[in-house]
Amino acid sequence: MANIIPESTTEMDSMLDETFITGELVVGAESVGGNLDIDKSRLPISAGGNNLSQQLYLRYWMLPLIFLTVTLLGGLRLDGASGSFIFLPPSLFCLIAASILIILYFRAGLIRTDGWFADDFPLTKNIANAAVLIALFAASTQLFNSLLPENGLPLWIIGFCFFWTLWNNLFSNFDTKRLLRSLGALFGLAFVVKYIVLANLTAPTSESWLRAIIENPVQEAATALLDLPRFSAGTGYLQFFAVALYLLGLFLFPATTRNAIIKK
Numbered sequence: 001m002a003n004i005i006p007e008s009t010t011e012m013d014s015m016l017d018e019t020f021i022t023g024e025l026v027v028g029a030e031s032v033g034g035n036l037d038i039d040k041s042r043l044p045i046s047a048g049g050n051n052l053s054q055q056l057y058l059r060y061w062m063l064p065l066i067f068l069t070v071t072l073l074g075g076l077r078l079d080g081a082s083g084s085f086i087f088l089p090p091s092l093f094c095l096i097a098a099s100i101l102i103i104l105y106f107r108a109g110l111i112r113t114d115g116w117f118a119d120d121f122p123l124t125k126n127i128a129n130a131a132v133l134i135a136l137f138a139a140s141t142q143l144f145n146s147l148l149p150e151n152g153l154p155l156w157i158i159g160f161c162f163f164w165t166l167w168n169n170l171f172s173n174f175d176t177k178r179l180l181r182s183l184g185a186l187f188g189l190a191f192v193v194k195y196i197v198l199a200n201l202t203a204p205t206s207e208s209w210l211r212a213i214i215e216n217p218v219q220e221a222a223t224a225l226l227d228l229p230r231f232s233a234g235t236g237y238l239q240f241f242a243v244a245l246y247l248l249g250l251f252l253f254p255a256t257t258r259n260a261i262i263k264k
Helices: 009-022 045-074 092-108 123-147 153-169 176-202 209-213 216-226 234-252
Strands: 037-039 076-078 085-087 261-263
Touching: 045 076, 045 123, 045 234, 076 234, 092 123, 092 153, 092 176, 123 153, 123 176, 123 234, 153 176, 176 234
Parallel strands: none
Antiparallel strands: 037 261, 076 085
């Protein structure tokens, strides 16, 4: 290969700029056989910047927007009589369950601590990562607020099932896919119990196919035991959307925020 020597400093700068823009690494490429580890953050825009920009938009715009939407929807209810919006704050149990759930995410590898907080990260990146995780925690808290009955015997039964399942999972070996499948099944079952079975038991007889089957003595006993507020059917649609959004956010959630390493 003939050596190309630039005649001036201006020509040398032009050659370097052209090499950087095309993303081609000339010096030493043949000596290592073309197998190079290249940090994507150091690549020019034409060689990987577009993909990096998409990751940043997803990580710091889409995910917080998804989780904040879940946080809002998780506390919303529609009054059964007037149809007005009611916002219910989460209980202490919801905060405890959400904390255990976040620990599960770390144990299963859905979130890697060294991939979200590190000394070599800029301060602004650590703060932005903390904001995303806070949004995830808030959404998890409101998700339990959405799926748990408000009061009565069902609150204690379903709350105990949630706590028992989460507590046992803390000592189980989970990978990310298995954890997501388990949570999807758990949240789906809780949604069906609260917004299909229990909602029909507490609805007026004329609006409930399930309660119409039950005779009056059993109906009165069920009403006394359940002691649940009556919400409009639109509440179930809102909470279905909240659960679906939360699972979507988990699916898109990156395990690490470090820039990917690519091979050439």
